[in-house]
Amino acid sequence: MKTVKKVDARRKLEGKAKFLDDYSYDGMIYGQFFCSNSHHGIIKKIIFPQEYDLSQFIIVSAKDIPGKNIVPEPECDQPFIAEKEVFHFGQIILGVAHPCKETLKDFIKNIKIEYKELPALADTKETLKDEMNSFGRKIIIDYSKNVKPKREWIHTHSVYYTPHQEQAYLEPQGMIAIHNQEQKTMFVKGTMQCPFFVKDAVEAIMGDKIKEAIIETSEGIGGAFGGKEDFPNIIAGIASLLSYKSKKPVKIVLDRSDDMKITTKRHPSRVEIDTYTDSKTHKIKKINIDYRLDAGAYQTLSPVVLSRGVLHSGGGYACEDVYIKGQLYKSNTPSNGAFRGFGAPQAFFAIESHIDKIAASLNLDPYEFRRMNIFRIGDEFPSTQKITENHLFDCFEKVIEKSDYHRKIKEFAKFNKSNDDKKGIGIAIAYHGGGYTGNGEKVLNSEVKIVIEKNGVVKVFVSNADMGQGAHTTLAQLVNETLSYPFEKTIVQIPNTSKTPNSGPTVASRTIYIVGNLLRKLALKIKKELQFENLEEFISNNQEYFPKEFRMHFVQDPSVIFNEETYQGIAYKDYSWVACVAEIYYHSVTYTIEPKRIWAVFDIGNVVNVKIAEGQAEGGIMQGVGYGLTEFFYKKGYGRMQGLTDYALPTSLDIPEINVEFIHTNSDFPKGLGEIPMHTPAPAIRNAFYNATGIFIDEIPLVPERIIKYELLKKK
Amino acid sequence: MKVNFNLNNKKVSIDVDPMKRLLDILREDFGLLGTKEGCGEGECGACTVLMDGKPVTSCLVNACHLEGKTILTVEAIAKEPIGKLLIDCFDETNAVQCGFCFPGFLVSSYYFLISDGEQNLDKIKEALSGNICRCTGYQKIFESVMLACKKKQLYSHRFSLIHPVR
Numbered sequence: 096m097k098t099v100k101k102v103d104a105r106r107k108l109e110g111k112a113k114f115l116d117d118y119s120y121d122g123m124i125y126g127q128f129f130c131s132n133s134h135h136g137i138i139k140k141i142i143f144p145q146e147y148d149l150s151q152f153i154i155v156s157a158k159d160i161p162g163k164n165i166v167p168e169p170e171c172d173q174p175f176i177a178e179k180e181v182f183h184f185g186q187i188i189l190g191v192a193h194p195c196k197e198t199l200k201d202f203i204k205n206i207k208i209e210y211k212e213l214p215a216l217a218d219t220k221e222t223l224k225d226e227m228n229s230f231g232r233k234i235i236i237d238y239s240k241n242v243k244p245k246r247e248w249i250h251t252h253s254v255y256y257t258p259h260q261e262q263a264y265l266e267p268q269g270m271i272a273i274h275n276q277e278q279k280t281m282f283v284k285g286t287m288q289c290p291f292f293v294k295d296a297v298e299a300i301m302g303d304k305i306k307e308a309i310i311e312t313s314e315g316i317g318g319a320f321g322g323k324e325d326f327p328n329i330i331a332g333i334a335s336l337l338s339y340k341s342k343k344p345v346k347i348v349l350d351r352s353d354d355m356k357i358t359t360k361r362h363p364s365r366v367e368i369d370t371y372t373d374s375k376t377h378k379i380k381k382i383n384i385d386y387r388l389d390a391g392a393y394q395t396l397s398p399v400v401l402s403r404g405v406l407h408s409g410g411g412y413a414c415e416d417v418y419i420k421g422q423l424y425k426s427n428t429p430s431n432g433a434f435r436g437f438g439a440p441q442a443f444f445a446i447e448s449h450i451d452k453i454a455a456s457l458n459l460d461p462y463e464f465r466r467m468n469i470f471r472i473g474d475e476f477p478s479t480q481k482i483t484e485n486h487l488f489d490c491f492e493k494v495i496e497k498s499d500y501h502r503k504i505k506e507f508a509k510f511n512k513s514n515d516d517k518k519g520i521g522i523a524i525a526y527h528g529g530g531y532t533g534n535g536e537k538v539l540n541s542e543v544k545i546v547i548e549k550n551g552v553v554k555v556f557v558s559n560a561d562m563g564q565g566a567h568t569t570l571a572q573l574v575n576e577t578l579s580y581p582f583e584k585t586i587v588q589i590p591n592t593s594k595t596p597n598s599g600p601t602v603a604s605r606t607i608y609i610v611g612n613l614l615r616k617l618a619l620k621i622k623k624e625l626q627f628e629n630l631e632e633f634i635s636n637n638q639e640y641f642p643k644e645f646r647m648h649f650v651q652d653p654s655v656i657f658n659e660e661t662y663q664g665i666a667y668k669d670y671s672w673v674a675c676v677a678e679i680y681y682h683s684v685t686y687t688i689e690p691k692r693i694w695a696v697f698d699i700g701n702v703v704n705v706k707i708a709e710g711q712a713e714g715g716i717m718q719g720v721g722y723g724l725t726e727f728f729y730k731k732g733y734g735r736m737q738g739l740t741d742y743a744l745p746t747s748l749d750i751p752e753i754n755v756e757f758i759h760t761n762s763d764f765p766k767g768l769g770e771i772p773m774h775t776p777a778p779a780i781r782n783a784f785y786n787a788t789g790i791f792i793d794e795i796p797l798v799p800e801r802i803i804k805y806e807l808l809k810k811k
Numbered sequence: 812m813k814v815n816f817n818l819n820n821k822k823v824s825i826d827v828d829p830m831k832r833l834l835d836i837l838r839e840d841f842g843l844l845g846t847k848e849g850c851g852e853g854e855c856g857a858c859t860v861l862m863d864g865k866p867v868t869s870c871l872v873n874a875c876h877l878e879g880k881t882i883l884t885v886e887a888i889a890k891e892p893i894g895k896l897l898i899d900c901f902d903e904t905n906a907v908q909c910g911f912c913f914p915g916f917l918v919s920s921y922y923f924l925i926s927d928g929e930q931n932l933d934k935i936k937e938a939l940s941g942n943i944c945r946c947t948g949y950q951k952i953f954e955s956v957m958l959a960c961k962k963k964q965l966y967s968h969r970f971s972l973i974h975p976v977r
């Protein structure tokens with residue numbers, strides 16, 4: 096298929112596209128949150144500043160909630176607004192609104208609060224160390240054969256840590272809520288990934304005060320990456336409450352420091368891996384994994400993150416004896432949530448680092464060792480799902496060739512012998528299951544709609560948002576190319592829960608894979624039903640027939656059976672694959688790693704729009720580079736980082752040259768792409784650093800402070 | 812306080828709080844919504860405008876610094892020939908993702924094109940280092956600006972008429 100230009104690009108470039116903060120409504124006032132600055136405590140007293148006229152402010156607390164004070168999530172355990180006790184720093188205690196933004200800010204800044212402080216856990220490593228802190232369901236994948244390790248098997252054991260990561264979508268979170276008293280509706284406009292989640296949330300918090308919540312996304316959504324999957328529920332809920340109480344439209348846009356303090360992040364992880372490897376055949380004989388995530392104070396959607404993490408934690412390697420255990424841990428920090436990869440980047444950092452460690456103990460090149468163990472047709476995932484294609488292996492061989500790996504390994508070794516600065520090259524491979532796990536897509540039961548108008552416009556209705564990933568261009572392409580219809584006349588509509596059917600959330604690398612393929616099927620059905628040669632002519636010759644609406648539901652392939660108790664079966668119908676090589680330059684004087692080049696070869700099936708796909712891959716790789724090298728929250732859960740000044744996002748000067756290639760593109764359909772680019776850069780860089788220096792660091796990011804520590808250890 | 816300045820080639824004068832940020836003045840007093848707030852602390856560059864011909868982050872400029880200044884925002888730059896050329900190049904490579912950062916990138920790359928414009932990757936990286944993009948991984952942004960530099964040189968006769976930016 097061909098690359099068409101993105102439908103939204105020009106309006107965005109000219110500054111004309113409207114993002115949430117660019118909308119305003121008559122009589123609109125502004126809302127903000129007052130949040131806890133304690134990790135854990137019972138609220139004793141809230142004192143409002145004297146110098147303000149309180150009657151000018153609209154203030155809502157948990158008591159003002161007419162419906163339920165529980166955010167609807169996979170695990171319904173988090174309140175919209177704290178009641179008597181706060182369980183983490185940054186927990187929302189009040190919603191406050193006022194016509195003037197500045198006054199509102201000053202007022203909130205001056206609210207005083209007293210707590211009875213209670214014991215709290217804010218340090219991730221401490222939280223994850225102690226099994227006492229675990230909560231929620233334990234997931235076990237038992238693919239073990241209880242074989243006793245033989246004498247010639249080499250035991251390798253390590254514990255890997257990854258930190259919080261901030262999504263840092265460039266447009267902060269925001270919502271506008273407008274209560275309509277007569278119609279008993281709540282209209283909410285916002286920057287979000289999942290309008291139907293927000294609908295459920297607003298209807299939950301408003302209870303019988305409204306008949307319906309109508310949710311619409313803003314024209315532009317300034318990045319999301321998972322960060323706008325579930326937190327928008329809370330903002331929308333409280334904005335609705337404020338609008339209901341004030342009888343005015345209320346706009347809440349978080350400023351950057353609030354956004355960083357209170358919204359969800361990537362889960363910090365602790366992954367402990369034990370392996371036994373046959374020193375003669377170089378085959379991995381036994382793998383044991385203990386995968387732990389710090390969920391924060393509430394479970395919310397973390398059980399789903401855990402599930403995906405566990406299912407990806409074995410890596411792309413065949414082994415006949417695997418035992419994986421996964422569990423969530425509770426700390427007094429804000430709940431963590433979705434972020435591109437959803438538990439998998441943590442898993443791949445651990446397993447890909449571990450593979451290099453085994454290779455080193457066998458004195459093998461990491462390429463050779465991977466080659467011995469990588470998935471081939473007929474192998475099985477620990478969930479017993481069969482590998483039916485060698486595409487991971489193909490990606491792997493291709494990236495080795497593209498990066499000139501073998502030559503560089505030799506050349507760098509020579510360079511490193513005679514220089515204080517070092518050069519290194521490292522590999523990582525990964526996969527990502529498309530769509531919801533197991534039976535999830537069946538339960539979601541996504542529906543899409545196409546309306547062909549009299550004037551020849553083909554309108555596409557889905558609830559999936561375009562938050563920069565180009566979904567509305569790519570989805571339009573899937574329809575227009577199937578109908579052989581002009582692209583310009585095929586228009587994906589802005590998601591609005593009263594107009595678009597529920598085609599599910601914009602998450603889980605499912606938009607093109609599930610919704611796009613469904614739209615294509617619907618377009619094929621239209622073609623069959625209307626029996627046209629040329630749709631444009633057909634429409635003008637059969638005007639009486641239009642406008643005409645077509646709908647279709649997703650039907651799960653019956654062969655996809657997954658047991659959610661035993662974690663056995665087909666977890667994902669289709670996997671995307673990636674292999675990645677990173678090349679670094681290590682500056683020994685400053686202890687800094689400069690990423691030089693990254694190559695990544697993907698199999699994402701059929702590529703609908705090459706430039707958009709490349710852009711997705713490059714962006715995900717950049718976030719992976721940040722994850723591996725610079726991004727983390729310094730303070731122990733407390734206060735977190737205060738803004739973009741102290742949270743180091745990669746800039747144009749920090750980013751390596753990125754080379755992306757897609758293979759096996761002649762497949763029948765596109766698979767998921769959104770998340771997989773995130774999985775490999777961090778471990779590949781970490782492995783490259785080992786190649787350069789002979790130092791294994793089992794924790795990211797690889798900041799100079801950490802490198803110094805390990806260098807000193809090595810010298811001892 | 813009253814301030815007079817030149818905004819997008821027009822003389823304007825407003826009565827504002829001296830501490831009001833230029834970013835808010837543009838968005839609230841003049842309805843110029845193309846300039847975005849990503850951080851409010853001078854880090855992200857989404858609010859970049861040209862002040863007396865040089866890029867500044869408008870979230871760090873206050874009304875009291877504005878007297879007599881010349882401000883050019885994305886709305887005006889998008890209409891200039893070099894601005895249009897850049898927009899075409901960004902569009903060509905499908906560089907834009909969420910687009911929130913792009914008004915800022917347009918301003919910074921516009922400044923690079925008029926002040927230097929050499930088709931040199933290192934220089935471009937340097938020129939854009941004040942703008943953060945969380946979506947793209949920058950590769951296609953570099954590609955677009957390189958392309959714009961090349962086209963500007965190729966068609967320099969067409970751009971020679973442009974009046975210098977004040």
Ligand code: FES
Pocket residue numbers: 847848849850851852853854855856857858859868869870871
């Ligand atoms: S908003 Fe001004 S630099 Fe980010």
Ligand code: FES
Pocket residue numbers: 265317318563907908909910911912913943944945946947
């Ligand atoms: S395109 Fe989203 S921040 Fe640049």
